[in-house]
Amino acid sequence: MSVAERVIVPLDVSSERAAIDLIEQLPQVTFWKVGLELFVSSGSAILTALKARQKRVFLDLKFHDIPNTVAGACGAAARHGVDLITLHATNGKEALQAAQKAAEAGAAAVGHPTPKLLAITLLTSLTARSLAFELKIPLELPEYVLHMALLAQENGLAGAVCSPQEVEQLRQTCGDDFLLVCPGVRPTWADTNDQRRTVTPAAALKAGANYLVIGRPITAADDPAAAFERICEELATVV
Template identity: 40%
Template sequence: MKPIIIALDFENQKVCFDFLNRFAHPEGLFVKVGMELFYSAEPAIISKLRQMGINVFLDLKLYDIPHTVEQAMEQLGRLDIQMTTIHAAGGAEMIQAAKRGLIKGSQAIGGLPAKLLAVTQLTSTSESQMQSEQLVSASLKESVIHLARLAVDNGADGTISSALETPFIHDAVGNDFLCINPGIRLKNNHADDQKRITTPAQARELGSNGIVVGRAITKAVDPQAAYQIVKQEWEG
């Protein structure tokens, strides 16, 4: 499965479900719940989405000491989510702890652990920003490859990164390692705050294992029609 994940970047639960109700058959959709919606609607929203038959990518990008991340991931693992995120820059011990927590949480509910995805460099970050603000002297490509290798070596299932980086991540760590790509825009969309963007068709050609699409669908006059356009491009 190579999902199209709709980013539900809404301010509250009502707006979220008003949006989903515009789909004739929301069951089977794959959605991303990020910090804004999760902190507003709390974990109960995950249960509601799962009851509707919707797959959930919970994108909280955890980054803390290993013990804290492990305990937090155990709680997230109990929510029956399908994907979740950490920052690869948190290091080897933190990545390992996140994986342990997810496994423990999923075992507690008799389910499968969520795929653990490690953020390399945010798609809103340019190489010049990374070098000047993070004091990373490597190139963006070198940084992304290094963090992808750190992630795979310590139990992560994939990365969250720009589709532009998918080919060299797969070259470095293998095609079984998931590359889930945000920063997806249709040709007539604005880039907004994203720097390293692609269309769904470009992401497919670059070998993406899944795309995260927000405003191209959620801000469309007809979200279901926009989703179908993305789907047609993505599936070729």
């Protein structure tokens, strides 16, 4: 896989037209993420548009609900033929198992390969301080993230989303076959925005991430294609 194929770019825009404009502006991007803003604004048509362009699709709606509801959502998402789907690890064991089963059944019903379910461990906008004082979780942050990743792995999920600050530890414990997808990636020349646990693209890849989710450093740049290229050049130095 080329380094460019390891960068997932989020379509964090509010209309299908804006999303298509971005896709056409960056033909070198092979893997796109559809998240809450775009999906809530314009529905599932964008998934069809991406597939028609032979793009890989990460449907990031971060499902969090009771087992029956989460399983229903994962089954429906799998029928769209997407490649990756997110749900919170904090859904718990029963929901994670039900989600995996439903994704397999949904994909099989329409003849698509089963999408990989990724568990959100701890959002990259949160810090050790927020974990302790806002969420009142009495665990060290790395320990909490590892626990969530193992919960996902033990219940049959293909991978997890974590900050690149934790990826090395997760890779060591969860092994090479567990998919680790990292947002919170920031080149030294980019703004961190609302991300709190950031690492540079090269360091994140070196630490063991399979895919990097990089949005605003590319999409908000004056020249998005040049920013994507600059990131790929940085990544090429570590593979």
